[in-house]
Amino acid sequence: MTDKSPVTGALEKLIAPLSADEFFAQYYERSVFRSPVKHPDIVDLLSLDRIDEIISDSELPATAIGMAKSGQGLESSEFIGGNNAVDRGAVLDNFRNGATIILPQLHFADGKLYSFCLGLEREFGARVQTNVYLTPPEAHGFGVHYDNHDVFVIQVSGAKEWEIYGSRDGLPFRGEGFRKGVDETGELKEKFVLSAGECLYVPRGTAHRAPNHGNEPSLHITVGILVQTWAEFMLEAVAEASLRIPAMRNSLPRDMFFDRDKALAEHAGMFRQLSDELAAKADFETTLNVFSGNFVRAQGPRVRGALLALAEGIGSDDVLHVRDHILYSFETTPAADGEGEELQIVLSGSSIPLSDKLGAQLQERLSSGSLRKSQFDVSDAEELEDVIGTLVAYGLLIR
Incomplete structure (x- = not known):
């Protein structure tokens, strides 16, 4: 028996006609890219029939489904029963009334999606996840927002009308979610229809909205790239080096928060001393071993x-x-x-x-x-x- 990924060369099909080198040099973490090439095997990753099977017949814990309507998420009480079980009839009734069905992390329950994600993980050196969205005609799940991770959108069936707005100043960390009414989205820059078989890349921090287009339900897969940053790497390097710097484990001076002048005059010197020692003793190879080992294990x-x-x-x-x-x-x-x-x-x-x-x-x-x-x-x-x-x-x- 052999184990073949359902999509060989997954990244190349998502970004065609670009090569991987062109994509990473010109678009990755920079700007939106819409692939003009349609690949049937990408669409074959999922289907409406498979979603129907999951909702009707699969074991479905409460955490395995969400719903949204008119720009905001529905309260779980709208589709989760008192025994914390999914009310499947309520899910479909809400869908009938304009709510989007969301299946987070579906790759853990679907072999095709999981193999697809594994192929992308090596390309990006990052964990990869999927969220699946089924939106009824003339509806939209979320308002204008940006994500705190890069995404590829695979339009499986139906169509979405995409609106691309501005990008925030500086890429967001993973924990920096969009705050409605607080974070700026910028002006509308681009508008287009993403049809079945087409793929779209949206870097983290770029605001967007995607209402349904046409009179068919829209089914799309959002593939999230959960990168690790240099900031996380440097924090691990500090933690590892601290094992060899005894002074790093001393408590902060008792008066440091209450006597600012004394802190600036006396304790800032200790900060600089420890910074110099960290620079001398932090070890790239040791930190790399920790990160790579954890990545493999996870x-x-x-x-x-x-x-x-x-x-x-x-x-x-x-x-x-x-x-x-x-x-x-x-x-x-x-x-x-x-x-x-x-x-x-x-x-x-x-x-x-x-x-x-x-x-x-x-x-x-x-x-x-x-x-x-x-x-x-x-x-x-x-x-x-x-x-x-x-x-x-x-x-x-x-x-």
Whole structure:
């Protein structure tokens, strides 16, 4: 069994006819880009029939659905019952009366969307999520606003009339949501209709609105790019360096908040001293290891086909492939007995310790893209069996 992403070259199809280099150099985090190219396989990620199935037949916790109408979200009591269960009839009745159905994080419940997101994560070096919006004719879910993360919009069916306004001064942090009546949106700059099969990129901080267009419901997928910033990286660097700077753990002077003149005269010097020491001791490579390790661990698993492989058994000469888009890394950590270091492979949900001999061979085989157990020259056959089985179970290897 093989595991193919439903959309190969996902980014290229979202931004066609641009290349990835052109997109990142000219548009990313800068300006809106509307792709003029329609790709049927992008539209095939989702359908009205699939939304109908999810609402009618799927397990649907209260957090898995939201609704909005005329520029603001509906109170959950409008479609969630007293037992915290989704009132499916109320959802559809609200939709009938002009409310947008919102399915947040649907990629966690849909294999096609999830594989699509995994492919984009490697392109952006960031977590990727989906929110799905089904808007009835002649309606809109939200008013003019901007998002605090970059988005790609995939119009699956129907059409939306997009209005593009100004951009805020400076990209927002993830926690800086749009404040209606407080944040400026600027003047209307551009207006166009996004039709089925078309894709749109909107950088974070660019204000927009998208009412429905025409007499059909609009179904679109918003793909959110949840980047990490240099500010977050530098905060981690400070935290890591603080472990080697004892003075960073001292409490602030008791009078610093109450005697401003004394603070400026005496305590500002300590601030400068600590800043200099941080500059000298903050380590890029150590911070990078922390960030990359956390990024790998936080990637959700993709285990389709693993159960069948484990149930049937994995023979010595069975070929196992490295699954597309699944992240892994090799790290050295202090040994459990406190003597020296040990190698481990890190992937979503698991860290597996390795003997030196198996670790070296495994790195080589994984980098080639495929392996068989019979290719390994190890004395501990039980360790090999356990490690390969675990890599199958956690989705890195697929038969």
